[in-house]
Amino acid sequence: MTVLAITEHRRGDVRDVSYELVTAGRELADDLGTDLELAVIGGDVEGFAEDVNRDGVDTIYTVDEGEEFNHGVYTQAIEQLAAEVEPTALLMPNSVNGLDYAPAVAEGLDLPLVTDVVDFETNGNLEVTREQYGGKVETTYDIDADDYALTIRPAEWPKAEAAGDAAVEAFDADIDEGALGTTVNGFEEVGGGDVDITEADVLVSIGRGIDEEENLPLVEELADTLGATLSSSRPIVDNGWLPKNRQVGQSGKVVTPDVYIAIGISGAVQHVAGMKGADTIVAINTDPNAPIYDIADYGIVDDLFEVVPELIEEFGGEAPDL
Structure with a gap:
C-alpha cells in the first residue's frame, strides 16, 4: 500500500x-x-x-x-x-x-x-x-x-x-x-503566448471597473512601474481588450504570485478560483461589499482612477493622461 x-x-x-x-x-x-x-x-x-x-x-x-x-x-x-x-x-x-x-x-x-x-x-x-x-x-x-x-x-x-x-x-x-499512436516532434506556444502569467511574482489585474479600453494605459503604467505583469478577469478578454493568455480564473489560468493586485474586480467565484492561492491579495474597488474583499489581505475602497495614479507616483512612475 x-x-x-x-x-x-x-x-x-x-x-x-x-x-x-x-x-x-x-x-x-x-x-x-x-x-x-x-x-x-x-x-x-x-x-x-x-x-x-x-x-x-x-x-x-x-x-x-x-x-x-x-x-x-x-x-x-x-x-x-x-x-x-x-x-x-x-x-x-x-x-x-x-x-x-x-x-x-x-x-x-x-x-x-x-x-x-x-x-x-x-x-x-x-x-x-x-x-x-x-x-x-x-x-x-x-x-x-x-x-x-x-x-x-x-x-x-x-x-x-x-x-x-x-x-x-x-x-x-x-x-x-x-x-504510442503519436510522436512528439517539439513544443510550440500557440495563441498569444507573449507572457506566462503563471510564472509572474507580481500581477496587476484589471476587471470591469476600468470601464473602457482607452483606460488600460493607466493600469499598464502601474504594472510597468512595479515591474509587474498585467492580467485580467474574463470580461476584459471577452471584450477583446487583452489576449486570452492574460485571463485569470476558472476559464483562464490559475496563478499563485507573491502579490496579486485586483483593480476594479468584483471577485466572482470563477475569478477567485484562479487567484486565491496568491500570497498577498490587494483589492481596489468602490464597492465595500464586493466579494473580492472576503479574500483580500489589504483593501482600498475608492475609485481606481483616483487610487492608481497616486500609486504610480508613489512608486516613482508617471501616470498617463486619459
Missing part, C-alpha cells in the same frame, strides 16, 4: 503543481499510514527528481523516456509502475497534460477516477470534495473503493518547500513504440 503521485514538467521546468502534489500526497499518505512515492517521467529525470525531492517523500521513481509530454509514454509508464508498486491512491495533476492521460490510466488500471479535487479526508472510506456550478457549490463524494485515482486542482494545496532525502530509483518501463 502506498500513495503514488505523478509529477509534471514543461519546457525543462518542474511545474508548481508537482510541489503541491507532494503536500497533498503526504497528507493522504499520513491519513492512510503509508509511504508517499513520486514518479518523474521524461526530460531531465535526474534533475527533476532532485527538484521534487522534498520533505515527506519516501521514494522517487524516474522513467527516462522522451523529452516532452507524450500521452502513450505516460500511460504505459504509469500503468507499469502502478503494477509494480501497487498504490492505494494514484494522484495526478488536474492540468492539460494530467487530464489527457488520467482517464486512460484509470481505465487501464480499473480504478475509479475523481477529477478536479479541491479537498479530501479519510473516514474509513475516502471523501473527496469538488466544486460545481462555477464554484458556487461544493460537493463531497464518498469513494467506496480500496484503490482509486484522483486529479488534484492546482493551487489548492501549498507547495512543499523543505528539502527531503527520498531514495531515487530508476524504473525501466517497457514502452511499446508501436502502440
Whole structure:
C-alpha cells in the first residue's frame, strides 16, 4: 500500500503543481499510514527528481523516456509502475497534460477516477470534495473503493518547500513504440503566448471597473512601474481588450504570485478560483461589499482612477493622461 503521485514538467521546468502534489500526497499518505512515492517521467529525470525531492517523500521513481509530454509514454509508464508498486491512491495533476492521460490510466488500471479535487479526508472510506456550478457549490463524494485515482486542482494545496532525502530509483518501463499512436516532434506556444502569467511574482489585474479600453494605459503604467505583469478577469478578454493568455480564473489560468493586485474586480467565484492561492491579495474597488474583499489581505475602497495614479507616483512612475 502506498500513495503514488505523478509529477509534471514543461519546457525543462518542474511545474508548481508537482510541489503541491507532494503536500497533498503526504497528507493522504499520513491519513492512510503509508509511504508517499513520486514518479518523474521524461526530460531531465535526474534533475527533476532532485527538484521534487522534498520533505515527506519516501521514494522517487524516474522513467527516462522522451523529452516532452507524450500521452502513450505516460500511460504505459504509469500503468507499469502502478503494477509494480501497487498504490492505494494514484494522484495526478488536474492540468492539460494530467487530464489527457488520467482517464486512460484509470481505465487501464480499473480504478475509479475523481477529477478536479479541491479537498479530501479519510473516514474509513475516502471523501473527496469538488466544486460545481462555477464554484458556487461544493460537493463531497464518498469513494467506496480500496484503490482509486484522483486529479488534484492546482493551487489548492501549498507547495512543499523543505528539502527531503527520498531514495531515487530508476524504473525501466517497457514502452511499446508501436502502440504510442503519436510522436512528439517539439513544443510550440500557440495563441498569444507573449507572457506566462503563471510564472509572474507580481500581477496587476484589471476587471470591469476600468470601464473602457482607452483606460488600460493607466493600469499598464502601474504594472510597468512595479515591474509587474498585467492580467485580467474574463470580461476584459471577452471584450477583446487583452489576449486570452492574460485571463485569470476558472476559464483562464490559475496563478499563485507573491502579490496579486485586483483593480476594479468584483471577485466572482470563477475569478477567485484562479487567484486565491496568491500570497498577498490587494483589492481596489468602490464597492465595500464586493466579494473580492472576503479574500483580500489589504483593501482600498475608492475609485481606481483616483487610487492608481497616486500609486504610480508613489512608486516613482508617471501616470498617463486619459
